[in-house]
Amino acid sequence: MPTREINGQSIEFDNEGFMTDRTAWNRDIAAVLAKEEGIETLTDRHFDVIDFMRKEVEEKGTAPSIRRLNKLNVVPTKELYQLFPGGPAKKAAKIAGLKKPEGCI
Amino acid sequence: MKKLLILGAGTAGTIMVNKLAPVLDQSEWQITIVDHHETHYYQPGFLFIPFGIYTKKDVIKPKRDFFPTGVEVIFSGIDIIEPEKNQVKLTDGKVLSYDYLVIATGSQIKPEETEGLVGDGWRKNIFDFYTIDGACALAHFLKYWEGGRMVLNVVEMPIKCPVAPLEFEYLAEWWLTEQGLRDKVEIEFVTPLPGAFTKPKASQLFGDFLDKKNIKLTPEFSTGRVDAANNKIISWDEQDIAYDLLVTVPTNMGDDAIARSGLGDELNFIPTDKETLQSKAHENIFVIGDATDLPSSKAGSVAHFQADILYENLLSAMEGRPLRAQFDGHANCYIESGFGKGILIDFNYDTEPLPGKFPLPGIGPFSLLEETKMNHYGKMMFRWMYWNLLLKGAELPIESQMMMAGKRV
Numbered sequence: 001m002p003t004r005e006i007n008g009q010s011i012e013f014d015n016e017g018f019m020t021d022r023t024a025w026n027r028d029i030a031a032v033l034a035k036e037e038g039i040e041t042l043t044d045r046h047f048d049v050i051d052f053m054r055k056e057v058e059e060k061g062t063a064p065s066i067r068r069l070n071k072l073n074v075v076p077t078k079e080l081y082q083l084f085p086g087g088p089a090k091k092a093a094k095i096a097g098l099k100k101p102e103g104c105i
Numbered sequence: 106m107k108k109l110l111i112l113g114a115g116t117a118g119t120i121m122v123n124k125l126a127p128v129l130d131q132s133e134w135q136i137t138i139v140d141h142h143e144t145h146y147y148q149p150g151f152l153f154i155p156f157g158i159y160t161k162k163d164v165i166k167p168k169r170d171f172f173p174t175g176v177e178v179i180f181s182g183i184d185i186i187e188p189e190k191n192q193v194k195l196t197d198g199k200v201l202s203y204d205y206l207v208i209a210t211g212s213q214i215k216p217e218e219t220e221g222l223v224g225d226g227w228r229k230n231i232f233d234f235y236t237i238d239g240a241c242a243l244a245h246f247l248k249y250w251e252g253g254r255m256v257l258n259v260v261e262m263p264i265k266c267p268v269a270p271l272e273f274e275y276l277a278e279w280w281l282t283e284q285g286l287r288d289k290v291e292i293e294f295v296t297p298l299p300g301a302f303t304k305p306k307a308s309q310l311f312g313d314f315l316d317k318k319n320i321k322l323t324p325e326f327s328t329g330r331v332d333a334a335n336n337k338i339i340s341w342d343e344q345d346i347a348y349d350l351l352v353t354v355p356t357n358m359g360d361d362a363i364a365r366s367g368l369g370d371e372l373n374f375i376p377t378d379k380e381t382l383q384s385k386a387h388e389n390i391f392v393i394g395d396a397t398d399l400p401s402s403k404a405g406s407v408a409h410f411q412a413d414i415l416y417e418n419l420l421s422a423m424e425g426r427p428l429r430a431q432f433d434g435h436a437n438c439y440i441e442s443g444f445g446k447g448i449l450i451d452f453n454y455d456t457e458p459l460p461g462k463f464p465l466p467g468i469g470p471f472s473l474l475e476e477t478k479m480n481h482y483g484k485m486m487f488r489w490m491y492w493n494l495l496l497k498g499a500e501l502p503i504e505s506q507m508m509m510a511g512k513r514v
């Protein structure tokens with residue numbers, strides 16, 4: 001499992017670049033991860049999404065779907081795609097320090 | 106009298122009533138099953154209707170033919186489930202109380218969830234094949250079609266029978282070839298998934314088949330809206346794809362009654378224990394088939410495997426014993442690949458589809474993850490099995506738990 005140094009902290013990732021321990025996460029790490037995903041600055045709107053996702057994982061064990069974020073008025077789907085271009089579910093989870101979202105079949 | 110109430114008499118509800126009626130003591134238990142439709146549709150058959158292989162009469166039978174004696178059958182809509190009162194209100198005004206409730210209300214397409222899908226183009230050059238009406242309307246359209254761009258779009262996951270869109274593409278390619286139209290049609294498969302399918306080995310194989318058949322694959326496309334006036338589907342991030350014929354697999358959702366009852370998630374699927382099939386919210390409610398939120402495939406074969414588990418656990422619950430039977434996510438799907446051939450996949454929560462022989466290790470007669478004529482016969486035989494064995498709750502020559510024997514890792 002790849003370990004990387006971020007802001008002086010040593011952080012573990014899985015092979016697809018998702019953090020393996022969400023408790024090691026903080027906002028500064030998020031900023032670094034966001035840059036790697038092509039998002040220059042994280043705004044309050046980004047953090048509305050990130051904080052809500054982390055809260056749901058804490059409480060329910062699974063990250064909310066795009067549809068759930070929309071339904072609970074956290075962020076409309078259209079805006080979510082603008083905030084995290086090209087695959088918001090995965091990108092937002094990555095930046096939020098969460099596991100890769102489970103794909104369903 | 107104690108009461109067992111089953112909501113929905115589709116694949117899963119019908120299997121359950123047939124398994125339970127013979128074993129529950131009639132002097133102790135009253136079994137009731139509710140559904141709003143009197144006709145049972147063999148949904149896997151819808152796939153063949155657009156190409157004239159089946160017609161409507163090949164996929165319907167009266168539900169009455171499949172209910173055991175001694176069971177109360179009510180044809181009515183379900184209005185609302187009230188778990189706190191252990192009762193269900195029907196749309197015809199009746200109120201049914203229960204000791205145990207089995208929810209088997211399935212999943213349905215909701216095209217109205219996508220802006221512009223149900224508008225000017227609907228059933229003119231936009232069709233679904235997940236409903237009987239859609240499949241029949243598409244058959245009619247194709248009869249007179251002279252070609253153009255045919256786009257198949259899966260709007261959102263999860264969908265029931267996740268391989269059905271691929272089968273549609275393979276069959277369409279075969280049918281167009283037979284009609285002498287293949288060179289007049291561009292076929293494109295547009296999906297929100299990262300590839301042709303989710304599980305890596307199967308995704309690779311299905312993707313290769315698309316290539317071989319000259320069907321263009323566009324992955325990771327999340328449909329935001331349809332511009333029917335200009336014949337385009339448009340993604341949330343503003344990519345667009347033009348079509349002449351749009352075959353859509355719209356958002357799949359659980360029934361509105363589940364939403365009205367406050368029992369569902371954002372897609373009206375019911376949070377369910379993935380091993381015991383007990384509802385997460387209520388001890389005396391169990392859920393089976395497409396109505397669950399399980400990460401298994403939504404398929405008739407899956408409902409059948411779940412039925413073995415639910416049967417054990419429901420009887421345990423009724424007798425105050427712990428729930429020991431565990432569903433492993435087993436799914437078994439025949440995939441039509443066109444030109445009289447098919448592919449078979451067998452997998453569960455933890456094991457992706459692997460190559461090998463099935464159901465007899467080393468012998469078959471079916472081949473896993475491989476295209477054979479025999480697999481196609483398996484698919485066509487499934488209809489007979491469905492009506493004559495599966496719905497009646499009979500044993501099939503397949504274990505409900507997935508087997509590793511016969512698979513090559």
Ligand SMILES: Cc1cc2nc3c(=O)[nH]c(=O)nc-3n(C[C@H](O)[C@H](O)[C@H](O)COP(=O)(O)OP(=O)(O)OC[C@H]3O[C@@H](n4cnc5c(N)ncnc54)[C@H](O)[C@@H]3O)c2cc1C
Binds near residue numbers: 209265408
């Ligand atoms: C095109 C297509 C191809 C498929 N191919 C395959 C295949 O090859 N192999 C395979 O295994 N599976 C296949 N499937 C999937 C399979 O048909 C379903 O997974 C299966 O039928 C699920 O069973 P169920 O009992 O959960 O739901 P259903 O069989 O859909 O039954 C639900 C029942 O609940 C009733 N109901 C719902 N809400 C209410 C209400 N409010 N009031 C009263 N009644 C209500 C409905 O009328 C219905 O009878 C296919 C499906 C489609 C659409």
